[in-house]
Amino acid sequence: xxxxxxxxxxxxxxxxxxxxxxxxxxxxxxxxxxxxxxxxxxxxxxxxxxxxxxxxxxxxxxxxxxxxxxxxxxxxxxxxxxxxxxxxxxxxxxxxxxxxxxxxxxxxxxxxxxxxxxxxxxxxxxxxxxxxxxxxxxxxxxxxxxxxxxxxxxxxxxxxxxxxxxxxxxxxxxxxxxxxxxxxxxxxxxxxxxxxxxxxxxxxxx
Amino acid sequence: xxxxxxxxxxxxxxxxxxxxxxxxxxxxxxxxxxxxxxxxxxxxxxxxxxxxxxxxxxxxxxxxxxxxxxxxxxxxxxxxxxxxxxxxxxxxxxxxxxxxxxxxxxxxxxxxxxxxxxxxxxxxxxxxxxxxxxxxxxxxxxxxxxxxxxxxxxxxxxxxxxxxxxxxxxxxxxxxxxxxxxxxxxxxxxxxxxxxxxxxxxxxxx
DNA sequence: GGATTCATGTAAGATGTTACATGATTGT
DNA sequence: ACAATCATGTAACATCTTACATGAATCC
Numbered sequence: 220x221x222x223x224x225x226x227x228x229x230x231x232x233x234x235x236x237x238x239x240x241x242x243x244x245x246x247x248x249x250x251x252x253x254x255x256x257x258x259x260x261x262x263x264x265x266x267x268x269x270x271x272x273x274x275x276x277x278x279x280x281x282x283x284x285x286x287x288x289x290x291x292x293x294x295x296x297x298x299x300x301x302x303x304x305x306x307x308x309x310x311x312x313x314x315x316x317x318x319x320x321x322x323x324x325x326x327x328x329x330x331x332x333x334x335x336x337x338x339x340x341x342x343x344x345x346x347x348x349x350x351x352x353x354x355x356x357x358x359x360x361x362x363x364x365x366x367x368x369x370x371x372x373x374x375x376x377x378x379x380x381x382x383x384x385x386x387x388x389x390x391x392x393x394x395x396x397x398x399x400x401x402x403x404x405x406x407x408x409x410x411x412x413x414x415x416x417x418x419x420x421x422x423x424x425x
Numbered sequence: 426x427x428x429x430x431x432x433x434x435x436x437x438x439x440x441x442x443x444x445x446x447x448x449x450x451x452x453x454x455x456x457x458x459x460x461x462x463x464x465x466x467x468x469x470x471x472x473x474x475x476x477x478x479x480x481x482x483x484x485x486x487x488x489x490x491x492x493x494x495x496x497x498x499x500x501x502x503x504x505x506x507x508x509x510x511x512x513x514x515x516x517x518x519x520x521x522x523x524x525x526x527x528x529x530x531x532x533x534x535x536x537x538x539x540x541x542x543x544x545x546x547x548x549x550x551x552x553x554x555x556x557x558x559x560x561x562x563x564x565x566x567x568x569x570x571x572x573x574x575x576x577x578x579x580x581x582x583x584x585x586x587x588x589x590x591x592x593x594x595x596x597x598x599x600x601x602x603x604x605x606x607x608x609x610x611x612x613x614x615x616x617x618x619x620x621x622x623x624x625x626x627x628x629x630x631x
Numbered sequence: 632g633g634a635t636t637c638a639t640g641t642a643a644g645a646t647g648t649t650a651c652a653t654g655a656t657t658g659t
Numbered sequence: 660a661c662a663a664t665c666a667t668g669t670a671a672c673a674t675c676t677t678a679c680a681t682g683a684a685t686c687c
Contacts, residue, residue: 221673221674232524279684299525299536307514308514314432314454460648463668463669487666489666
């Protein structure tokens with residue numbers, strides 16, 4: 220079993236789902252395409268971790284609703300207590316930030332501005348889901364939604380922080396007639412680089 | 426060309442490196458094993474994006490020092506201005522957090538505590554590199570290290586925030602005789618869940 | 632009329648990990 | 660003695676992405 224398999228178990232532990240639903244649900248936790256999920260579901264069903272029930276629909280394609288078995292629940296419970304492997308984060312933006320200084324200032328600004336609007340979109344989109352999950356708490360089915368609620372808030376928090384970081388960098392570029400190399404020289408000259416960065420969110424004027 | 430290729434170009438844009446050095450350098454930006462890097466370097470060399478010079482050593486194995494070519498630099502410069510694809514983040518911890526409520530409170534605490542020490546280690550380790558990079562600014566070769574400096578600070582900032590999040594969750598679990606479900610009910614009853622989470626870093630008492 | 636949603640599946644290809652292979656030097 | 664560092668490479672395997680395949684219903 221691989222991590223995707225455990226992610227599926229953790230989703231189905233909450234509520235039985237079709238493969239199609241799982242694709243959407245897992246997107247926030249462990250993104251995977253349907254071409255990865257369907258074969259995995261078959262294998263897990265063969266191993267007795269899941270069972271499915273075929274649901275015939277009219278106007279829509281039929282579907283299979285998967286549920287976790289006792290064996291599946293035990294497998295998940297055991298895995299959860301094992302220490303997780305290191306998180307992997309792959310972000311092209313970071314490579315580009317690393318080399319943007321080769322290019323002109325306009326491109327640098329655009330790169331960062333685009334990132335900001337991208338992040339803002341995500342935050343706005345997620346807000347709806349958070350509101351929904353909050354609703355569910357009040358309807359008392361919350362225990363199963365609490366983890367997801369925490370997760371979404373955590374993601375939003377991190378994205379908001381990244382927005383602040385981007386805006387801070389942008390500010391430095393836009394504020395005056397600084398160009399990138401002047402900016403760097405200024406910061407170093409002032410001996411403030413480290414200080415400024417570490418307190419970036421509190422700083423509004425340099 | 427794939428992202429790893431561009432990551433290599435961006436690293437070599439800073440300074441010529443052996444494949445072995447690249448593995449270490451790229452770890453912070455786009456982690457890859459040597460088994461992925463060496464074949465990629467060969468291909469890029471064949472495509473004229475890189476050149477290498479064989480350096481014979483005594484007491485150590487010989488090595489190849491790769492440098493970026495004019496064609497390589499152009500390729501990188503063009504790619505940098507294109508909009509980056511979405512970041513990918515795969516973190517088993519998030520799945521476990523999502524299902525830890527199936528398990529007992531002790532396991533939940535341990536999961537989070539381990540995460541904290543893991544993050545603290547990373548932050549401490551990174552601090553040395555940041556100090557080194559700061560040194561390099563002062564030695565005036567800084568332009569090529571500035572991006573990396575920003576990056577490491579940003580990573581540390583994010584990890585520190587995650588530590589705060591973990592401690593906040595842990596605090597809720599440890600502080601009193603709350604168990605997980607009581608805690609959730611309390612928060613919901615008080616209608617403070619959203620508020621508390623969004624201001625988690627400022628909150629010390631509930 | 633064309634895109635999107637619902638719904639499942641397979642196949643080919645790209646990307647990433649683990650293991651195999653070699654070998655002197657230095658630190659514990 | 661044993662592990663780690665330096666240094667490069669290949670092979671097998673696991674994982675993930677993109678494309679192919681089908682088809683009714685609904686929305687713009």
